[in-house]
Amino acid sequence: MNDFKTAVHGYRKALEELKRKNGLRDSLLKEAGDFQKRLDELAEVVAIKREELKKAEANLSNGPAGMQAFEQARRALATAEYDLDGAKSTYTDLIRQREDEANKINLESALHDGIRVVYKPALRELLEKSKDVQLAFYLVRKGFGEKALNPHITGYALDRPAVMNETELAAAFKQMIDAVA
Known part of the structure; x- marks a missing residue:
């Protein structure tokens, strides 16, 4: 919920x-x-x-x-x-x-x-420069679906982005960027 x-x-x-x-x-x-x-x-x-x-x-x-x-x-x-x-x-x-x-x-x-194929390089750039973790995760989930990302990491990031340490955030962003590359 x-x-x-x-x-x-x-x-x-x-x-x-x-x-x-x-x-x-x-x-x-x-x-x-x-x-x-x-x-x-x-x-x-x-x-x-x-x-x-x-x-x-x-x-x-x-x-x-x-x-x-x-x-x-x-x-x-x-x-x-x-x-x-x-x-x-x-x-x-x-x-x-x-x-x-x-x-x-x-x-x-x-x-x-949700247009994703044409804008993959642009999405990658947006994610690399993103300062709003929740919005970035939301855009990826909306555009690529849950299967594109590890649900544990994305769910955790959406629920508690402030609790994630820099290593976890970096790993989650790297996973998102790799998923859209």
Whole structure:
């Protein structure tokens, strides 16, 4: 009965985490969309500044006033281009970071759904980096079934993860990792 309660608790915990990460993914997509709009606005500003520079260049023959207008237009264009380049760099970094986070979310969603064959290397990596012993054992039990692991070790780990010493935990994790490798 205790194993069942622990498994249900682990399932609920995994489900809550998945919902939180799906919400995070939605907010990340919105953030990327907002950033893309900002890039489009900056690109429009650069185009306008280029037009203003062309007009100022055509009016260079107006003497000192024409020279001053040209210089102001040139500085405004340089500032707008600098802002756009900085935003593009930030956007590229943001997209790279968000793709990494989305890949992690997709991996955890796939594990939650029990898809195991395609994601074995990723599951192995997740287990190697896992800090939540109960969730790690739960994912393996959910994805690979009881027969993949020694029931005594997994049951003991689920019931009393804090009681296991480091050697027992290391052995249990090694067994899980070997089972999915």
